[in-house]
Amino acid sequence: MNQTIAIIGNPNSGKTTLFNRLTGSNQHVGNWPGVTVDRKTGHICYHGHAIDVVDLPGIYSLSPFTQEEIIAREYVLSEAPDGILNIVDATNIERNLYLTMQLIALGLPMVIALNFIDDCRSQGVEIDCAVLSETLGVRVIPISARKGENLDALLGIVTEDLRRPVRQPAYLHGVGAAINRVAHTLEKTALRRDSLPFYALKLLEGDSHVRKTVALPDAVRQTVETTAAALSSHGSEDNEMILADALYDFIEEAVRHAVKRPEKPVLTLTERLDRIIINKWLALPIFSFLMVLMFWSTFGPIGTFFADLLETMIHGMLIPAVENGLHASGASGWMTGLLCDGVLGGVGGVVSFLPQIIILFFFLSLLEDTGYLARIAFMMDTLLRRIGLSGKSFVPMLMGFGCTTPAVMAARTMENEKDRRMTIMLTPFMSCGAKLPVYALFAGALFPQCASFVIISLYVLGILVGIFAGWLLKKTIFRGVSSGFVLELPPYRLPTVRGTLQNMWEKAKDFLTKAGTVIFVMSIVIWLLQNFTPSLQTASDSAYSILGVFGRFIAPVFAPLGFGEWRASVSILTGVIAMEAVVSTMSVLYGVDLGSLGGLLSSAFSPVAAYAFLVFILLYMPCMSAFATIRREMGGWRWAAGAAAFQTVLAWTISFFVYQCGSLLFQLI
């Protein structure tokens, strides 16, 4: 079996860049069982050594407070990798070494990669790695993951020469005796010997997770309790603080010896940029400009151009070619229909979103890599916390106006689980781009004098309902203390071409494979339902197909909303496959082309019923692709189904009120 090395480091320490550098293109993304956080594994082949590399989530500490921390900790404690590659941001060395100290206590073979050494140099900061290695008892290799500097030296150590920390460092002023004592007592237990300092540290700290998971004999527990009590008996502080202070004291001392800062520190680029970018007056104009640029590029001419191009290629060239090919090879009519109209039509409709998704993620990748995303969260936090969200929810919500699928994926950048789930549930209320054709059709046909006003009112209604739903969720299932908003503002960094491309490619692949499989199956199912009667005969008219019968069956549900007509019901159902399908379904079911559909609709719907219909379209569950993404991001059908049910019930209720109150109002007039 190959050796396994875990890469561990703070968020923003360049972990992923290093991982991609080391493993090249061999990486794949795998899901952790039961959790939504991705774990990446890759392979290194270096001078004939084959090594598996595991990229763990970025963490600040091995505490049990966030999902990421628990994952990383469970991994190193229970799966015991053969070694740890600890990546440390040299420009932020003090805080980064805090995690290092806890890793050293684990006693596994390890090496420290001191990243961003190039940034350090340009700031005039010198780090003596030999001194640092000596103080910590672990070898320190200066690298630049971005530029590929010194990676050979690192690889050499990782593949051939990883060593355990030579000793537990003498950070132990005041607390060392207590740690040693507890560690010594723990020798009687079955815990891994090398990691005893870690367990001792955590037990003294009062770490709930270790206390729960590690079974201690009474005598040992007794010693732990008395030692812990004795530690905090002198002052007003508790053990948690005493131990953190001791670790940081040691780190400060180590840094004082190893790091030489310039007499007059130059103002860093980040500080200079921040003076402009998050300036009191300029911050919001700059932000608005960037957002407009991003959305204009994605959903405006550029994105639409590529989307149309792809659509034309699929519908104008691919489908006819396949059709001809099948025809020539003598395939039966239904086979051709299933493949071309069902599979290629359905999957193709979704795939044509790909260019917009790639462009959107190009911008998001830039926003994230440069460090601007954290500034957006910083600026917007106050507004969003009023509805129970945090500043980090802003970008996903904004993207929701384009397409819910990438918007839900963008919520990944939020590390707080509660905020992330709530953001995912609220994002679909931001009216997505694919709903616009429905609004345009109905508004043009039924409200010709005030069409744009009707459309804008729907967007505003979506936002208002989102705010209301946020308030509702905060009062019910997401009740509890907000975990707060403590967010690192990382230094601005120039993104690499390689990193950006890799990110876009990964998103594209993700979208195509995961959303594609669901859409593929659903397209087949819908096509079959649309073309066969309940007795499995070919349907001559889709009104008698399974879908038609089902449409008639569920139509009464929508009767109180004013559109209890089976064609409307069916188009609501097909809208779930893709919102674009609402308009096309209607034109198929009414048997007319798009041009004359408006006239028919104005006789089939009263204005109030039409508006109620639009409100329902605006608010009900998102399309299949978004639903599949929500399921994946929420980590289970239960959550996704719950979210969809919540949205649909809310849509029905509000639509009901719109129709009933509207009708009453019209009668009075």
Add this chain to the structure above:
Amino acid sequence: MKNLAALKPGQSGIVHSLTAEGAVKHHFLDLGITKGVRVTVERIAPFGDPIAVRLRGYSLSLRREEAAKICLEGEK
């Protein structure tokens, strides 16, 4: 006692103690907000909250309500 939320941009103070509890307190400690460390307020967000502070050579953003849980030593 004076707390971090009371400082204006450009002012700094030395951490004396934390009144936060549980996960928030632990998070503070992990991020290096420990006794004796100097924290400088860099700026305030356009809408007045949160604030950006600098400590141990990096920048951090936190809400006023959280900053109020960081007590500072009386400045000499």
